[in-house]
Amino acid sequence: MPRSVKQILDHADRLAKRFEDYxxxxxxxxxxxxxxxxxxxxxxxxxxxxxxxxxVERARAxxxxxxxxxSLLGTSGEAARQRYGRKRTA
Numbered sequence: 001m002p003r004s005v006k007q008i009l010d011h012a013d014r015l016a017k018r019f020e021d022y023x024x025x026x027x028x029x030x031x032x033x034x035x036x037x038x039x040x041x042x043x044x045x046x047x048x049x050x051x052x053x054x055x056v057e058r059a060r061a062x063x064x065x066x067x068x069x070x071s072l073l074g075t076s077g078e079a080a081r082q083r084y085g086r087k088r089t090a
Contacts, residue, residue, distance in 0.1 A: 056084040 003011075052073070059069050066085075067077030075083075 053084055056080070 056069055056073075060066075065077065066081040069084075070077035070080035073080055
């Protein structure tokens with residue numbers, strides 16, 4: 001829906017006024033522990049994925065099949081190959 005320049009500027013003025021008039025309250029605060037827990041969990045997942053990738057590379061270098069690797073990872077051998085196999089460039 002197209003807007004005129006005047007409508008956009010009026011809207012910007014209303015937003016600026018709301019921002020200027022805003023007074024934070026204790027009800028606006030969020031629990032930091034939830035953010036910290038989520039951030040730490042995401043970092044742990046990233047580290048775990050790097051560890052799994054390295055383990056898969058070692059297993060493949062030692063002759064383990066994709067089917068065996070997939071079974072340990074809870075997936076099919078084909079899914080494991082697609083996720084952890086070497087990417088080929090054209």
